[in-house]
Structures are given as C-alpha cells and as structure tokens.
Amino acid sequence: KTAGNTVVANGSAWTAKAVGAAGTVPMVRAAETDKLAYVAALGKVIYGLTYDNGTDATNDININTGGAMDATGAYWMTVATALGKQLDAAWTVGGTTSVPLGGLDTGSIGNSDYYIWLIARSDTGVVDALFSLSSTAPTMPASYDFKRLIGWFKRVGATIVAFTTYETEGGGI
Numbered sequence: 001k002t003a004g005n006t007v008v009a010n011g012s013a014w015t016a017k018a019v020g021a022a023g024t025v026p027m028v029r030a031a032e033t034d035k036l037a038y039v040a041a042l043g044k045v046i047y048g049l050t051y052d053n054g055t056d057a058t059n060d061i062n063i064n065t066g067g068a069m070d071a072t073g074a075y076w077m078t079v080a081t082a083l084g085k086q087l088d089a090a091w092t093v094g095g096t097t098s099v100p101l102g103g104l105d106t107g108s109i110g111n112s113d114y115y116i117w118l119i120a121r122s123d124t125g126v127v128d129a130l131f132s133l134s135s136t137a138p139t140m141p142a143s144y145d146f147k148r149l150i151g152w153f154k155r156v157g158a159t160i161v162a163f164t165t166y167e168t169e170g171g172g173i
Helices: none
Strands: 006-009 012-015 024-028 036-040 046-048 051-053 060-063 066-069 076-079 083-090 101-104 113-120 127-132 146-156
Touching (some): 076 127
Parallel strands (some): 101 127
Antiparallel strands (some): 051 060, 066 076
C-alpha cells in the first residue's frame, strides 16, 4: 500500500526515494536501504501475433491477434483484429486478411529476408505492422513512435517462402 511517497508493508513504513519507469511495478524488499525496487513486469512480454502466408501467398502476410510490449518496455501494443499486409506495396495504415494493405516501409520489393515490426502511435493508440529489410531500425511512418520486432520471413524466386508459425507455451513465436 502506498500513501504519498511512503510504502507500507506488514505494518512497517519506508520512504520511497525513486519513481519507477514506465512498464515497471514497485516491489518492497528488506535488503536495501531504501527498501524499494522496481521490477520490469512486462518488458519482454509477447503473446499471439503468429503470422502466416496471406491470400496472395506470393506477396501477403497475415498477422494474427495478440499483443506485445514495445522494444523499450514503455508501451503496450494490442492487435485486436488480424492484419493483412502486402509486401509489394508501400506501407499504408490498416489492412485486413481479406483486404490487405501496403506493408513495406521503404524501397521496392526484392528477394531477401524481411523483418516484421509491430508499430504504434501513442497519440491515437493505433497499432499496425510493417515489413523492413532492417532488423534493428525500420523506417517508421510519421507519428508512429513505438516498435517491436515480432518475426521475419524470406522471399526467394519472387515469392514469399511458405512457412508456419506457432505460439510457444508462455508466449513467444
């Protein structure tokens, strides 16, 4: 229980001297002088978000429902309705499995490994996905300020190589 800046546990009170970062939960402990620590509760969490070849197996990917914490551990992103994205079209917000929309962050389609990024706008709460040749720094659309790498796929011979993804026990793909 907290009251102002004091943490109370088992009848003892300690003064809190730090404020936790976004995505953390306060935890009282007896070993330290301040007796307060912060635990990253959702820093590595991912569930669902499996993906598969879309209707146009040559160029489309479906990203199924699920959620994940962004790469910085500050923003939770949820996909409530499965997304359909096209590798052969420039990124456009939205897209469904029956009517996919553009997913490529920059450039033109080629034969390579593509990385799937879950992205979000914190000002509107919109969550989407994009494909990038970069595994570390995709080109983000305007106003999208959070991202997380959720997977990859390979394109060879002018077609996306067929694959299947599975969610592992405890989360993860």
